[in-house]
Amino acid sequence: MVLKTLGYALALFVIFGPLSSLVLWSFAEKWYWPHLFPQQYGTFYWKKVLGGNMVDSLILSFEIAVVVTLVSLVLTVPLAYLLARYRVPVKSLILTVFLLPQAFPQLPVFTNTMVLMYKYDLVGTVPGVVLIHLVGALVFSVWTLVSVFRSIPASLEEAAVNVGASRIRVFWTITLPLAIPGIAAAALLVFLYSLDEFTGSLLIGSPFVITMPVYMYNSAMGYEMQVASITALLLMLPGILLLVLLERYLKSEYLSSFGRG
Amino acid sequence: MNMDIRIEHLYKKYRDKTALSDINLTLPAGSFTAILGPSGCGKTTLMRCLAGFLQVDAGTIRFGDRDVTHLPPQNRQTAMVFQNYALWPHMSVYDNIAYGLKLKKLDKKEIEKKVYAILEKVELDTTDVKKRRPTEYSGGQQQRIALARALVLEPKLLLMDEPLSNLDAKVRQRLRVEIRSLQKELGITAIYVTHDQDEALSMADQVVLMKDGRIEQVGEPEQLYYGPQSYFVSHFLGNSNTLKVESKNGKIFVGSQTIDLPPEAFRARRGDGRYLLVVRSEDAVLATEPAGTPEFVSLRGVLRESLFVGSGYRHWVQIEGQNLFVHSDDRRMDKGDVYVRMPVSRCFVFPENGGPEE
Numbered sequence: 001m002v003l004k005t006l007g008y009a010l011a012l013f014v015i016f017g018p019l020s021s022l023v024l025w026s027f028a029e030k031w032y033w034p035h036l037f038p039q040q041y042g043t044f045y046w047k048k049v050l051g052g053n054m055v056d057s058l059i060l061s062f063e064i065a066v067v068v069t070l071v072s073l074v075l076t077v078p079l080a081y082l083l084a085r086y087r088v089p090v091k092s093l094i095l096t097v098f099l100l101p102q103a104f105p106q107l108p109v110f111t112n113t114m115v116l117m118y119k120y121d122l123v124g125t126v127p128g129v130v131l132i133h134l135v136g137a138l139v140f141s142v143w144t145l146v147s148v149f150r151s152i153p154a155s156l157e158e159a160a161v162n163v164g165a166s167r168i169r170v171f172w173t174i175t176l177p178l179a180i181p182g183i184a185a186a187a188l189l190v191f192l193y194s195l196d197e198f199t200g201s202l203l204i205g206s207p208f209v210i211t212m213p214v215y216m217y218n219s220a221m222g223y224e225m226q227v228a229s230i231t232a233l234l235l236m237l238p239g240i241l242l243l244v245l246l247e248r249y250l251k252s253e254y255l256s257s258f259g260r261g
Numbered sequence: 262m263n264m265d266i267r268i269e270h271l272y273k274k275y276r277d278k279t280a281l282s283d284i285n286l287t288l289p290a291g292s293f294t295a296i297l298g299p300s301g302c303g304k305t306t307l308m309r310c311l312a313g314f315l316q317v318d319a320g321t322i323r324f325g326d327r328d329v330t331h332l333p334p335q336n337r338q339t340a341m342v343f344q345n346y347a348l349w350p351h352m353s354v355y356d357n358i359a360y361g362l363k364l365k366k367l368d369k370k371e372i373e374k375k376v377y378a379i380l381e382k383v384e385l386d387t388t389d390v391k392k393r394r395p396t397e398y399s400g401g402q403q404q405r406i407a408l409a410r411a412l413v414l415e416p417k418l419l420l421m422d423e424p425l426s427n428l429d430a431k432v433r434q435r436l437r438v439e440i441r442s443l444q445k446e447l448g449i450t451a452i453y454v455t456h457d458q459d460e461a462l463s464m465a466d467q468v469v470l471m472k473d474g475r476i477e478q479v480g481e482p483e484q485l486y487y488g489p490q491s492y493f494v495s496h497f498l499g500n501s502n503t504l505k506v507e508s509k510n511g512k513i514f515v516g517s518q519t520i521d522l523p524p525e526a527f528r529a530r531r532g533d534g535r536y537l538l539v540v541r542s543e544d545a546v547l548a549t550e551p552a553g554t555p556e557f558v559s560l561r562g563v564l565r566e567s568l569f570v571g572s573g574y575r576h577w578v579q580i581e582g583q584n585l586f587v588h589s590d591d592r593r594m595d596k597g598d599v600y601v602r603m604p605v606s607r608c609f610v611f612p613e614n615g616g617p618e619e
Binding site: 153155156158159160161162163164165166169174177178 | 339340343351
């Protein structure tokens, strides 16, 4: 019992310890070494951040995340359905191709993509950032959705075909409604991935497209610890919110064949 | 109009494995056919070919005068009842049943009338069927809903794929009777796939026993039970015992004992060689002395054990090193030397090629 409580305390400390310094930093107006706590608290930086160009980054990040999510779903829902239901000749190859960019270190992959994107004038543009986000987003989406569709018994579809429904009608009236919770979960995963994606955004987007993580990075590099902390806290909020939702709707079996933990 | 369903020379292969081989079968209009067999015998494959979920490699399927072999499942007017019910959990019970009717573009009033009529037929409580989801019902009730969904379309052929195997024994017994009487009442041609021989024998007009993608024997339940044409059929149906016997110079030897069986007992030409004698547990009788009438043959053995099985006792007898189980209603016998009397008309002898299945 005591051990268990200690365990929880330790876990809480490990998780929230580093975060607590973020909160402290965000309210610190003056904090010099060797003081353990800030000498002066205040909301100066909060006001500065919320009134400044960070809000633009925040909005931009959300916009990009929404677009990335929509594009991934449009592309991967049909693909995942086909992979889950039909005997596709090179199924494992297709799935592996989707994993490949994740198998290599991100930096070289993205740098090479950047070279390619220069050719098409995509560097420093929002479409460029969307594309680079899609590299990772499609992986999350395909792997989750294949499991989602596999978890729906084929007999439910056969029963509908049997009473006269066309394949397309079966998909819209039976399969899709049953897959909605899983698709929502995949959408959340992709949305969060896009919102937090940093490496690709920095390489492809800057200096014209500044998403939240890039903004945070720039602030931290400029020793504006307060601004960086506030950005970090703001970035965490949607994550926490959506993960709570995710937890409620995501069935564990959807994650079973999902490689990345 | 002739609405018999005729299956001729049907073949189906999965990659290299033969799933169905030269299936020939007629389902008379309004009849109930049970397809029985061990798992992997092709019974479900046959049913899926009839529904159109699987394309056959060769052969024809005719519903009446219509050749449906290459029709897509949507146009076959079959209705299937699945082992896992396959009800749509995101729709109300009403919408589940009305789904097919809506596709037919019937008007709302008519759909409603039909749905409620069929719910009454399958004896399902109609309160709140427009609100309640199938998952709120018990397994037996869910299978009634699935049955209603299938029957409401007045199909040409009702296909049932082990519909009762997920249910408790009590519910199963009851639904068996109900499905059978419903099928008779509506006059629907039905196929029922099962691995449960009690189910097959008790429900069907015609039983099809399959093995390794082939039909072993087709006939009325009694025909199959009392007139098995192969060792497999005799061994598969009922609590069967197999004794290895040998025919030599017109005599039949069980170890050192001889018995006298008429030629009718032999399901194949009799000659010298090894044979398998099949007798069911409930047909054999234990006694303290040989029968002494030509209707019975007797073998001397040792009673090893008597097991209580509820409806009676199961006696384990060893005859010349071979095991035999005999069923009786009481336990009057003491362990030790006994005679097993077997009615000649219930002894089936097959040549031993391949031997017993196990």
